[in-house]
Amino acid sequence: MIQTIRKAWGIPELRKKIIFTALILLIFRIGNAIPVPYVDSTLLSNALDSLSTTVLGLYNVMSGGAFANATIFALGVQPYINSSIIIQLLTIAIPALERLARDGGEEGKKKIQSITRYATIIIAVLQGWGYYELMKRYGILTVQPNFWVFLVILVSFIAGSAFVMWMGEQITEFGIGNGISMILFAGILSRVPSVVSMIYSNLAAGQMKWWAALLIVLGVLALIVLITWVNGAERRIPVQYAKRQVGRKMYGGQSSNLPMKVNMSGVLPIIFAQSIAMLPATIAAFFPAPKEGTFGYGLLQAIDSKSILYMVIYFLMIIGFSYFYSTIQFNPVEISNNLKKNGGFIPGFRPGKPTADFIRKVLNKVTLFGAIYLGVVAILPLIIGKAVNVPNLAIGGTSVIIVVGVALETVQALESQMLMRQYKGFLG
Numbered sequence: 001m002i003q004t005i006r007k008a009w010g011i012p013e014l015r016k017k018i019i020f021t022a023l024i025l026l027i028f029r030i031g032n033a034i035p036v037p038y039v040d041s042t043l044l045s046n047a048l049d050s051l052s053t054t055v056l057g058l059y060n061v062m063s064g065g066a067f068a069n070a071t072i073f074a075l076g077v078q079p080y081i082n083s084s085i086i087i088q089l090l091t092i093a094i095p096a097l098e099r100l101a102r103d104g105g106e107e108g109k110k111k112i113q114s115i116t117r118y119a120t121i122i123i124a125v126l127q128g129w130g131y132y133e134l135m136k137r138y139g140i141l142t143v144q145p146n147f148w149v150f151l152v153i154l155v156s157f158i159a160g161s162a163f164v165m166w167m168g169e170q171i172t173e174f175g176i177g178n179g180i181s182m183i184l185f186a187g188i189l190s191r192v193p194s195v196v197s198m199i200y201s202n203l204a205a206g207q208m209k210w211w212a213a214l215l216i217v218l219g220v221l222a223l224i225v226l227i228t229w230v231n232g233a234e235r236r237i238p239v240q241y242a243k244r245q246v247g248r249k250m251y252g253g254q255s256s257n258l259p260m261k262v263n264m265s266g267v268l269p270i271i272f273a274q275s276i277a278m279l280p281a282t283i284a285a286f287f288p289a290p291k292e293g294t295f296g297y298g299l300l301q302a303i304d305s306k307s308i309l310y311m312v313i314y315f316l317m318i319i320g321f322s323y324f325y326s327t328i329q330f331n332p333v334e335i336s337n338n339l340k341k342n343g344g345f346i347p348g349f350r351p352g353k354p355t356a357d358f359i360r361k362v363l364n365k366v367t368l369f370g371a372i373y374l375g376v377v378a379i380l381p382l383i384i385g386k387a388v389n390v391p392n393l394a395i396g397g398t399s400v401i402i403v404v405g406v407a408l409e410t411v412q413a414l415e416s417q418m419l420m421r422q423y424k425g426f427l428g
Helices: 001-007 012-031 041-049 055-062 078-093 094-101 107-139 146-173 179-189 192-205 210-231 268-286 295-302 308-329 332-341 351-387 391-422
Strands: 234-241 245-246 249-251 255-261
Touching: 001 012, 001 391, 012 146, 012 308, 012 391, 041 055, 041 192, 055 146, 055 179, 055 268, 078 094, 094 107, 107 192, 179 268, 179 295, 179 391, 192 210, 192 245, 192 295, 210 351, 234 268, 234 351, 249 351, 255 351, 268 308, 268 351, 268 391, 308 351, 332 351
Parallel strands: none
Antiparallel strands: 234 255, 245 249
């Protein structure tokens, strides 16, 4: 990766893109340090420490710690990610959106992008309002709550979320890689020094054994190796194209392949499953803690992130969402029809329904392996956290898979840009 960046730095156009991306990420980090008015960030940070195993803890990790400090970028990219997922699901459920995505071309993509932006603002309003009510409930505001305080805090959160979305789009257009992914990457990576410092201080104070710290380090390294290995894995189905004559020219007669990525749904199944699995604990955090020995206390222990029941349900939900997202992104019938229209066929299978059935069968097998892989990545930090008694590791697998995935995608984007600029052509 370092070698790729060094080579890219030698190309003036790519150097400008790298500098632009770095400046945008610097602005994002500066915004993460500017708190909104009327909020005691120390009290808020202490309150959210007790909620680290809930959805709010996941939001804090995704925002790079800004959520726990109530900065102007506290909502981060979460509203945009949520709106993108919702619009993607609605594209399948609403025929008009499906036609717009499939047949609208570049203009259709722009309209869907515009709808996603409006949905981002609506979700930011709802999340900002909920965040304000949380701070008011815990007595974290430095002044008496009133409409003006509510308006200032809410507008600050909405404006910050909209600005983060805009910065992500600027990186995508003028920088390197996917902008939203890069901002997410920077936010998660910014927490690494504080995590290392926490482990070191716990070791120095004798609160953590040396073997526990070693187990955490080895677990993270094992996750990085596994994610790197699986990220580029794909199943290639051979495709042959029949020869056809158009006028005086002969087309086709070539062999190609149909690639299926093992992890085609990315980290979305983990985020979705984690948000739903953490929802009961998040709701319970807003009510008084039940007494030991009661049904409520037993229920809370059963749905705790360290319980075996939670891990089993979490693992099964990841597998379910993996299949769900693979069916959204990869339609065997549509691919079979496209192959038939272009004169392509899979050797040994007739065009039409037999081809679609074969593609669906292969897709199910590939998705199963990818789902198990995502489940292992998500469950391994939970097991290590249970062994060393560190509950915050519950969201570690999500962070590692995002960081490694974005790093690999960025390197691939840089390499493709370099290849495009260094290619001399037939006459070079």
